[in-house]
Amino acid sequence: MIGCTWLTPELAAGNGVCKIRPHDRNGRRNDIRRGLSGAGNGAPRVGVGGCRPHVGPHVGTTQGLRPTPITPAPAAAVVSHDGRHRAPWIATTPSREIEMLKTGSFLLLVTTLALGGAAAAEVQPRPGWQVVETDMSHAELLERLLEAVPEERMGVVTQAGPTAMARQRGIEIPENRVVGVFNNDFAVRILEQSTAAMIEAPIRFYVTENADGTATLSWKEPSFVFAPYSAEGGDALARMAEELDDRFSAIAERATSR
Structure with a gap:
């Protein structure tokens, strides 16, 4: 029987734990007995709301629902902005947002120097x-x-x-x-x-x-x-x-x- 599995933080972390929820993100009920999002032929496919199908020996009816251990399908590595390899389902910060963060940090530094650093030292005696x-x-x-x-x-x-x-x-x-x-x-x-x-x-x-x-x-x-x-x-x-x-x-x- 085909069930509906959410990609949870535990799954993204790589521990193979998958939680089955009776409703999707938008409040629609998942009909596990018929497949995904009302799919009549029961063919495994990606459903709406981020739900992906799996077939497992412990999938029961909606009355006796239990978590099903699955292993995420291999996926090509994605290189993020910091040069590290990450799985495709782990979000990375867009480059434009990174540039905005850098600009904000620079402006904060300039403001700090203008308000505080410029007044930090008083004139001290020195040669001449x-x-x-x-x-x-x-x-x-x-x-x-x-x-x-x-x-x-x-x-x-x-x-x-x-x-x-x-x-x-x-x-x-x-x-x-x-x-x-x-x-x-x-x-x-x-x-x-x-x-x-x-x-x-x-x-x-x-x-x-x-x-x-x-x-x-x-x-x-x-x-x-x-x-x-x-x-x-x-x-x-x-x-x-x-x-x-x-x-x-x-x-x-x-x-x-x-």
Whole structure:
């Protein structure tokens, strides 16, 4: 007698266990005595709802239904997206969905870096740098710095920072401002000694916001910045760099002192 067998997870796992159910997925009753889906000739064939036929010694009537052990028919191996061989009835993830998952993971990583990684480290002392921590807010320290620059006969040449544009994009990062400082007198005198050295102008102050809401003022010492040009600029360039060291230190003192 022909029965109706569902491909169950146990069967897909390869243990040969098959469960017979009296109804298919759509609620239609399986007439085991007559075959599959009302097949009158009893010929084994695949029925609707994913039901496949089998013939076994233990198939009884609908009143005495018992599971029938069967062995899945051999099937050609299918290579899935990860390169492993899988049976045809085990679903694999379509390549388009895989690409979407990869894109989502990448965007998650970028967002994580933008929101967290960018604010992870505060400026620390390092060779050639001066780092002054303050109890001021970023806005206050920046304002005091801009006021202090002309007091030492220097000018603010450039200002740049990523926070305003990031905020327009919906990303919040700590306040951050780079302030370029120089004057024309130093520019002319440096060019007399080294054309290449002028690429370092203006020398920059760096105003950064800390996790606790305070701000730090940092800068590279001009003598450190111009050191690579000493062979070309000689002692004259070294003396100008030292003058700039004094100017920048004086500006920082004005900006950070109450």
